[in-house]
Amino acid sequence: MRVLDSHLHLWDPELLHYTWLDGPLAWLFGATEIEHARIPRATTERAVFVQAETVEDDFLDEVRWVASLAQRVGVVGIVAGARLDRGTDTTAHLEGLAGEPLVVGVRHNLQGEPDGLAVSAAFVTGAREVAARGWSFDACARASQLPEIARLAAAVPELRMVLDHLGKPTVGTADVPVAPTMEWVRDLDDLARHPNVWCKLSGLPAEAGGDWSPEQLAPFLDAAADAFGVERLMWGSDWPVSVIGPAEADDPYANDDGSPMYQPTARSRWAETVIAWAERRGHDVDAILWRNAEEFYRIGARPTPADAREERPRRGLLGWLRGERT
Structure with missing residues (x-):
């Protein structure tokens, strides 16, 4: 079984600057860490790296760092950080990204932005510049913002867009599940009417705080399939954001106070959950796990750079799990 993870993060707080990392996420997540989170059933595993919300000044440095690890990690495409509302500064940044061969798209993280930004004149102009370069746009937005994403899709129909995380609906937890709301289903359907999305x-799993079950999340997968059709769905791990939560059963490194921690098998559990769901529904598993992401990001036979420098020794997550937390 081949797996092309459409949404993988990597970060290094000693090399780049982030303002949002805390708790078990505030550690190095690089080549060594992802190697310990591989999917057992995958005979071939590749990934698209999605920007990890460094500070804006580090956007290009982040791309270059990930490119240096690409061959070792299996990254075959990079969705770079970009602000699309900066006018000439946006143009200059996109021109800088054009010199990086692994860049296949950009993401301006919208989930915390004020209403109306994604359909402002400046943003739409930036989005058109992205489309003109043949790149795609990752729309990371909350459920309440889906109508605005639909308006952006209508304003720039030539731009290939992908909705991250199904629009972050409220899902509850394994013990207290929340069914999909009528509003979210309606807005997802409206967005899916745009063939470029x-x-x-x-x-x-992250929306559930790491406390989830396959049964709880299946209705949300069904709603996405009903809206977009299997041919416009792609699996993504959202590693490591989506692998933080209550300790897994028999984890020898479980926190004594029960606080959230890294879940070593969560990435593979999410993959197996989507695979099992797709098989039960009679959906094309290879399309969801590989072909659709390959087509959307126009990866094809895109090579990875030969420069795959070893990471310099740092105190990464594995050390944290073993108690090196000072």
Whole structure:
């Protein structure tokens, strides 16, 4: 079974600057860490790296760092950080990204932006510049913002867009599940009417705080399939954001106070959950796990750079799990 993870993060707080990392996420997540989170059933595993919300000044440095690890990690495409509302500064940044061969798209993270930004004149102009370069746009937005994403899709129909994390609906937890709301289903359907928009089956474990079950999340996968059709769905792990939560059973490193921690098998559990769901529904598993992401990001036979420098020794997550937390 081949797997092309459409939504993988990597970060290094000693090399780049982030303002949002805390708790078990505030550690190095690089080549060594993802190697310990591989999907056992995958005979071939590749990934699209999605910007990890460094500070804006580090957007290009982040691309270059990930490119240096690409061959070792299996990254075959990079969705770079970009602000699309900066006018000439946006143009200059996109021109800088054009010199990086692994860049296949950009993401201006919209989930915390004020209403109306994504359909402002400046943003739409930036989005058109992205489309003109043949790149795609990752729309990371909350459920309440889906109508605005639909308006952006209508304003720039030539731009290939993918909705991250199904629009971050409220899902509850394994013990207290929440059914999909009528509003979210309606807005997802409205967005899917734009043929230039696709959807990632990603991020739902994080919306559950890491406390989830396959049965709880299946209705959300069904709604996405009903809206977009299997041909516009792609699996994404959202690693490591979606692997933080209550300790897994028999984890020898479980926190004594029960606080959230890294879940070593959560990435593979999410993959197996989507695979099992797709098989039960009679959906094309290879399309969801590989072909659709390959087509959307126009990866094909895109080579990875030969420069795959070893990471310099740092105190990464594996050390944290073993108690090196000072």
